[in-house]
Amino acid sequence: MDRERLWLEFVNTDDTRRGERVDSMRDFAALVRWLETHGVLDAERAAGIRRRAEQQPAGASAALADARRIRAALRALAERGAHETRVRADVLAELNRVLGRSAGTRRVEARDDATFVRAFVPGGDAFAGLVMPIVESAADALVLGELARVRRCADPRCSHVFLDGTKNGRRRWCDMRTCGNRAKAARHRIKVRP
Numbered sequence: 074m075d076r077e078r079l080w081l082e083f084v085n086t087d088d089t090r091r092g093e094r095v096d097s098m099r100d101f102a103a104l105v106r107w108l109e110t111h112g113v114l115d116a117e118r119a120a121g122i123r124r125r126a127e128q129q130p131a132g133a134s135a136a137l138a139d140a141r142r143i144r145a146a147l148r149a150l151a152e153r154g155a156h157e158t159r160v161r162a163d164v165l166a167e168l169n170r171v172l173g174r175s176a177g178t179r180r181v182e183a184r185d186d187a188t189f190v191r192a193f194v195p196g197g198d199a200f201a202g203l204v205m206p207i208v209e210s211a212a213d214a215l216v217l218g219e220l221a222r223v224r225r226c227a228d229p230r231c232s233h234v235f236l237d238g239t240k241n242g243r244r245r246w247c248d249m250r251t252c253g254n255r256a257k258a259a260r261h262r263i264k265v266r267p
């Protein structure tokens with residue numbers, strides 16, 4: 074699948090399979106792994122964060138809880154932000170809470186696949202800045218006017234959100250190979266029924 078906007082991929086870690094909620098961010102280690110696979114942390118910084126988490130387990134749990142809270146806000150933004158002023162205002166406050174929180178160095182870094190990612194190297198509390206690139210990605214979406222093209226998959230059993238990049242803006246499924254294909258097969262079954 075094409076790489077999705079970082080904040081939307083983060084929302085999609087709170088997944089649903091066959092109607093059951095499946096959170097792939099079940100502990101702090103999973104959060105760090107996700108940040109590493111998505112190029113937000115390089116191997117060295119990820120190792121540093123893991124060491125810090127061993128020394129400060131309470132801080133790590135708080136950082137995980139914070140990441141989940143931000144994820145819930147970003148899901149609200151993705152699903153309802155384009156239509157509901159109140160949701161936009163609430164999420165904006167949440168984004169600014171994170172953006173204003175910690176000092177550090179902002180960077181843009183090259184990934185192995187020739188794409189780029191924003192990175193944030195916290196100056197103070199290492200945990201506080203972990204979600205910064207995710208929040209910045211959501212802020213970019215607002216600034217670039219992308220919100221109207223953010224959708225939730227049309228399959229009610231699927232909770233994936235995505236950015237509709239099609240010209241006509243009528244993409245309905247998170248992925249044509251999974252949800253889109255299932256819908257096509259279902260339509261076909263209805264058609265051939267005598």
Ligand SMILES: [Zn+2]
Binds near residue numbers: 232233
């Ligand atoms: Zn889907």
